[in-house]
Amino acid sequence: MQRKKLRSIKTKLLVLLGSSAAIAVTISSIAIFIHTFVEYQEQAKSSLFNTANILSKNLSASMEFDDKQSATILLNTLQANKNIEGAFVFTKDKQLFVKYIENKDSSSQLLKEIEQNYNKHTKKDSFTSITKKYVFANVAIFSGEDYLGNLSLVRNTNALYNTIYKQLIVSVLSFLFSLTIVIVLALKLQKKFTSPIFMLEEKMNDIANNRPFSTLVNENDDEFYTLFEGFNSTMQQITQQTQELEKTKQSIEYIHKHTRESIEYASLIQGALLPDNNIFRDYFKEFFVIWHPKDTVGGDIYFFEELRHEDECLLMAIDCTGHGVPGAFVTMLVKAIESQIISHIMHHDEEIVSPATILSIFNTNMKHLLKQEDADSISNAGFDGAVLYYNKKENIIRFAGAETPLYYTEDDEIKIIKGDRYSVGYKKCDTNHKYKEHTVETKNGMEFYISTDGYFDQNGGTKGFPFGKKRFKEIIKEYHKESMANQQEVFLGIMMEYQDEEETNDDKTVIGLRI
Amino acid sequence: MEKVLIVDDSKFSRTTIKKALESIGGYEVVGEAIDGVDGVEQYETLQPDLIVADMEMPNLNGLEMIKRIRILSNDVKIVMVTSVANQHLLQDIKKLKTSIVKKPFKEGDLLQAIKSFR
Numbered sequence: 001m002q003r004k005k006l007r008s009i010k011t012k013l014l015v016l017l018g019s020s021a022a023i024a025v026t027i028s029s030i031a032i033f034i035h036t037f038v039e040y041q042e043q044a045k046s047s048l049f050n051t052a053n054i055l056s057k058n059l060s061a062s063m064e065f066d067d068k069q070s071a072t073i074l075l076n077t078l079q080a081n082k083n084i085e086g087a088f089v090f091t092k093d094k095q096l097f098v099k100y101i102e103n104k105d106s107s108s109q110l111l112k113e114i115e116q117n118y119n120k121h122t123k124k125d126s127f128t129s130i131t132k133k134y135v136f137a138n139v140a141i142f143s144g145e146d147y148l149g150n151l152s153l154v155r156n157t158n159a160l161y162n163t164i165y166k167q168l169i170v171s172v173l174s175f176l177f178s179l180t181i182v183i184v185l186a187l188k189l190q191k192k193f194t195s196p197i198f199m200l201e202e203k204m205n206d207i208a209n210n211r212p213f214s215t216l217v218n219e220n221d222d223e224f225y226t227l228f229e230g231f232n233s234t235m236q237q238i239t240q241q242t243q244e245l246e247k248t249k250q251s252i253e254y255i256h257k258h259t260r261e262s263i264e265y266a267s268l269i270q271g272a273l274l275p276d277n278n279i280f281r282d283y284f285k286e287f288f289v290i291w292h293p294k295d296t297v298g299g300d301i302y303f304f305e306e307l308r309h310e311d312e313c314l315l316m317a318i319d320c321t322g323h324g325v326p327g328a329f330v331t332m333l334v335k336a337i338e339s340q341i342i343s344h345i346m347h348h349d350e351e352i353v354s355p356a357t358i359l360s361i362f363n364t365n366m367k368h369l370l371k372q373e374d375a376d377s378i379s380n381a382g383f384d385g386a387v388l389y390y391n392k393k394e395n396i397i398r399f400a401g402a403e404t405p406l407y408y409t410e411d412d413e414i415k416i417i418k419g420d421r422y423s424v425g426y427k428k429c430d431t432n433h434k435y436k437e438h439t440v441e442t443k444n445g446m447e448f449y450i451s452t453d454g455y456f457d458q459n460g461g462t463k464g465f466p467f468g469k470k471r472f473k474e475i476i477k478e479y480h481k482e483s484m485a486n487q488q489e490v491f492l493g494i495m496m497e498y499q500d501e502e503e504t505n506d507d508k509t510v511i512g513l514r515i
Numbered sequence: 516m517e518k519v520l521i522v523d524d525s526k527f528s529r530t531t532i533k534k535a536l537e538s539i540g541g542y543e544v545v546g547e548a549i550d551g552v553d554g555v556e557q558y559e560t561l562q563p564d565l566i567v568a569d570m571e572m573p574n575l576n577g578l579e580m581i582k583r584i585r586i587l588s589n590d591v592k593i594v595m596v597t598s599v600a601n602q603h604l605l606q607d608i609k610k611l612k613t614s615i616v617k618k619p620f621k622e623g624d625l626l627q628a629i630k631s632f633r
Contacts, residue, residue, distance in 0.1 A: 479527055485571055486525035489598055493531055493619035 009197060013190040021182035029175040036167050044135050044160045045128040051081075052137040052153040053126075059089060060141050063148040068098050075100035083155045085134065086110050089141070091149045110134075114152045133157055196224040200231060213239055260296075263325065267296045270328055273335050275304040282306070283313045283392060285444075286514040288488035292454075293507045299327020299383075300452050300507035301334065305342050308349055311393035314342070315511065316358075317404065318385035319452035321426075323507045330381050337365045355387035355400035356437035359424055363433060366425030373431060382425030386450045390442070392515075397440045397448065407449040407473065408440060409480050414473055447480050448513045454506035455491075460498040467498055484512050516543040520561055522554035522580065523547075523569035523596070528618070532567050532596065535622045539629070551575025555583050563591065565629065570597035570608075578604065581611045592632045596620060 055074065062071035071089060078084045078100055085106060089097040101107045117129055117136050124147055126139040137153045203216055213235050218228040280287040293300060299320040306313055316338065320330035341358055345351065362383075366372070370379040384403035390396075399406045401419020408415050417438045423429055449472075457466045471494075479490045491510050519542045523529045529547050536542040546561045548554040550572045558566065566584065570577035577595055584591065595608050598618040605615055614628035 479525075482525055482527070483571075483573075485598075486527065489525060489618050490527040492598075493527060496619045496621070497531075 010190055010194045013194060014186055017186035017189055018183055021186060022179055025175060025178045025182060029171050029178075033168060033171045036171075037164055040160055040164055040167075041130055044155070044157070045130060045137065048135050048137040048153055048155050049126075049128045049139070052139045052151055055087070055153070056139045056141045056151045059151060060143045060148060063089070063091070063097060063141055064143045071098040072100070078153075081155070083159050085154045085156050087154070088114060088152045089149060090152070092147055097149060110154050114138075114154070117152075130157070135160070196220055196228065200227070203231070203235070207235070263296045266325070266328060270297050270301070270331065273301065273303075273331070275302070277304075279304055279306060279313075280513070282310070283390060284513045284515065286484035288484045288491075288510075288512045290488060290491060290508060290510040292509070293323065294454070294504050295324040297325060297328035298507035299323045299330060300454060300509040301331040302509055302511060303335075303338055307342075307345055307353065312353065312389065312391045314345075314353065314358075315388040315390070315450070315513075316385060317450045317452060317509055317511055318383045319404070319454065319507065319509070320383040321381040326381075327507065330383065333366065333369060333381075334362070334383060337362055337369075340365075353389045353398070354437055355389050355398050356435040358387045359385075359400050359402055359435040360433065363424045363429055364431055367427075367429065367431050370425065372425065372427045375427075377427060380427045382423050382429065384423050384453065386419065388448070388450065392442075395442045397442055399438045399440065400435045402435065404450065404452065405469070406438070407451075407476055409447045409476065410443070414477050414480075416473070442515045444515055446515045447476070448515075449476060449510070451510040452506075452508065454508035455495065455510050458495065458499055458502070458505050458508070460495075460500055460502045464502065467495065471498075484514055487512055516541060517564040518543055518545045518561065519565045519567060520544075520546045520548065520554065520557055520563040521567050522549075522551065522557075522572070522577070523567075524549050524572045525569065528569060528596065532625070535620075535625045536567075538622055539626050551577065551580035554580045558584050558591070559587065565592045565594070567594045567596060567625070570595055570599045570604075578608060578611075581608065581613055585611050592629070594625065594628045596625070
């Protein structure tokens with residue numbers, strides 16, 4: 001899975017704190033500046049209005065007596081204030097009575113703007129207004145209750161805007177200063193909040209990279225204290241459990257190694273029980289043997305014995321209870337009984353060798369040795385198998401089978417001797433059971449096949465069904481004329497294809513012989 | 516399509532090899548020989564790009580057949596499909612620029628052996 005691109009919590013916290021504080025400082029700075037700007041404008045208007053008010057009271061007498069000279073003197077006192085651009089006194093008929101102009105060139109311009117202001121108000125109104133360049137104050141002049149005219153006072157906005165500009169610079173500087181403090185604080189805060197997280201992350205990386213775990217030093221006084229304590233406690237438990245698991249693993253590995261070595265050695269012992277296959281050559285034109293235990297050792301075994309003279313031999317293919325180690329144990333028992341049987345035959349020259357009798361002897365002995373005659377016995381082992389006696393001088397094969405068939409070819413025809421539907425040695429088997437014996441007269445070129453049920457019962461194919469005896473017979477039918485070496489390849493190849501990925505069910509033994 | 520000659524006395528093996536090559540694709544079986552002598556003769560006639568042969572065969576076994584074919588051509592690709600486990604024999608086969616596939620084989624084993632020539 002592609003790892004998601006990670007962004008550090010440090011950066012996120014810094015951006016969050018920094019931007020929040022910067023927005024707050026910016027908004028407050030702008031608000032303060034706007035408030036100051038409006039305040040200064042109001043102060044400028046108020047100051048001019050007060051001056052105009054005082055001046056109008058002094059001018060009322062001059063206007064009552066039509067004394068333009070004294071009125072002019074009064075207006076000239078405004079020269080002291082350099083910001084005053086002009087003052088205009090109008091009669092009640094809107095005729096200019098006297099005026100004072102700081103800059104002669106601007107007289108007409110000022111009159112025009114005063115006229116625009118007048119038009120918005122009635123004659124007797126007192127008001128102030130402000131434009132980009134000027135502040136206006138207009139007051140009505142009275143003598144007692146009599147309306148005499150108006151005084152319009154005009155000042156420029158240079159001083160006002162100079163003050164506001166200076167205020168703006170102060171505001172910007174204080175904004176930058178505040179922002180710096182805010183960023184420093186944000187850095188400090190993010191470090192305080194993120195350092196425990198980074199400590200945890202470092203420990204997690206240690207664990208992920210199999211570095212030894214050391215306890216987290218907990219100097220926190222907030223929720224991180226609980227988190228660190230919980231982490232330390234959990235990690236101590238995990239470390240302890242890991243150590244215990246490691247010990248258990250080593251113990252299991254030790255046991256497994258010894259068990260494997262024991263089984264491998266047991267496999268050598270079991271292998272030593274198998275005959276040297278070259279002996280087959282003395283009796284048969286061709287042969288093949290497939291002996292494939294499911295595990296290292298198996299419950300399948302076969303014996304091939306030369307008997308009292310060079311013309312007779314005995315073949316046994318035996319499938320003991322189970323497979324693996326228990327199966328192998330039973331093969332040992334079977335081998336012991338088989339040795340006794342062979343010894344008996346070797347010492348009785350005239351006795352007819354009977355495969356059926358041999359199976360009966362196996363049955364009796366196994367039941368006796370495993371104490372299976374007792375109904376309460378916990379042991380229930382035995383085998384299925386085939387015993388085949390061949391006398392090449394007499395050209396006969398005698399066969400007895402316990403749940404194991406014999407396949408053979410005669411004149412291109414496939415024949416089957418099914419054998420008894422009766423196993424050997426199990427508790428259910430009668431101690432005195434008599435197995436049926438079959439005799440076949442042999443001719444050159446005849447083929448004989450014995451297989452344990454591991455081959456027939458192997459699951460596979462598209463539906464996972466057992467291979468079955470029908471397919472086994474078809475293989476013989478199609479390939480029995482080929483060399484036995486080729487037939488071995490056929491039996492293995494077809495089974496491999498059929499089994500495919502299916503698990504091996506059981507040990508497999510297939511033996512093919514050509515007369 | 517590469518031309519292939521199969522040399523095996525077992526009908527089953529020939530069929531299995533042919534099926535595997537068809538499944539792999541890119542190969543055309545131009546001849547099937549039943550022993551080593553037949554294999555050499557068909558090689559001379561068909562001049563295949565690849566030979567898939569068995570070891571144990573009547574008349575002339577796989578090793579002797581390859582020796583004869585290598586006199587004729589050092590370039591033809593040869594895969595030996597065998598159940599023989601004799602290490603000395605297998606070493607002798609490998610010295611003849613021949614890949615080995617153990618019987619019974621799976622399609623992937625044969626493909627891997629063929630690819631080893633590339």
